[in-house]
Amino acid sequence: MAFLLPPGRRLVAASAILIGLSGCTNPPAADARDTVSRSAQAVTPSSDIDAYITEAAQRFGIPERWIRAVMQAESAGNSRAVSSAGAMGLMQIMPGTWAELRAAHGFGSDPFDRRENILAGAAYLRQMYDQFGAPGFLAAYNAGPGRYAEHLRTGRTLPRETRLYVAALSQELGLSDAAPLQPVRTVSTDRWQSAPIFASVSASRETQRSAEPDRASADVRSAEKPRQSGSQNSQPNPIFVSRTEESDR
Secondary structure, eight states, X not given: OOOOOOHHHHHHHHHHHHXXXXXXXXXXXXXXXXXXXXXXXXXXXXXXXXXHHHHHHHHHTOOHHHHHHHHHHHHTTOTTOBOTTOOBTTTTBOHHHHHHHHHHHTOOSOTTOHHHHHHXXXXXXXXXXXXXXXXXXXXXXXXXXXXXXXXXXXXXXXXXXXXXXXXXXXXXXXXXXXXXXXXXXXXXXXXXXXXXXXXXXXXXXXXXXXXXXXXXXXXXXXXXXXXXXXXXXXXXXXXXXXHHHHHHO
8 A cells, every 4th residue: 555645745745856856967067067168278278289389380490290299209298297307398398408499599488388398399309400310300309419419429329218209200200201301591690700701811812812823924924025125115205394304494
């Protein structure tokens, strides 16, 4: 036999059930809003980074895919990443390298700023490429230019991490078939003395000597000339008459 509540109590119980059900449906709606908000927050930095990568690639004359690949390999997109060696930010720039790049290119003071870090990484990639070519610039970026230069000079084996790094990125970027990059036109402010407008003294003297006739040949030709007669050797009337001749007149 079923237990029945009085009519008044039935209404109260039904209301309680409805209130409970409505409370259960609210949290999923809030979760959905939170998910949308988190997604929007994730998309905004990504779009900013895309703009920074484009700017850096155009400024330093390297492909955007180089920056993206190195950034992913170095920090996996973590702008606050710090390695055990002290490398910082998206492009994992060492403190000493950051200081040099900042002084050379006028970057800001925060190495963890996404834009500044990407610009610095692109500048360093270009510097290593100009010095070592491809794919050597990847090894120099990862292991340091000093260690890579020593490897080239002595044949000393690079760290395993660097060898795997270069192999993976070289294949991803197709560097074996890549055309050489065009040089970036920059004006050096500390090497103006080497400009072609300042000719060296030795070069000037060498040019002067090459323009002069052979002195020995000139002396021989002068000695071979026949002596002219006295009438021909006489000097023509001077333009300015001497005082003695003027008084005789």
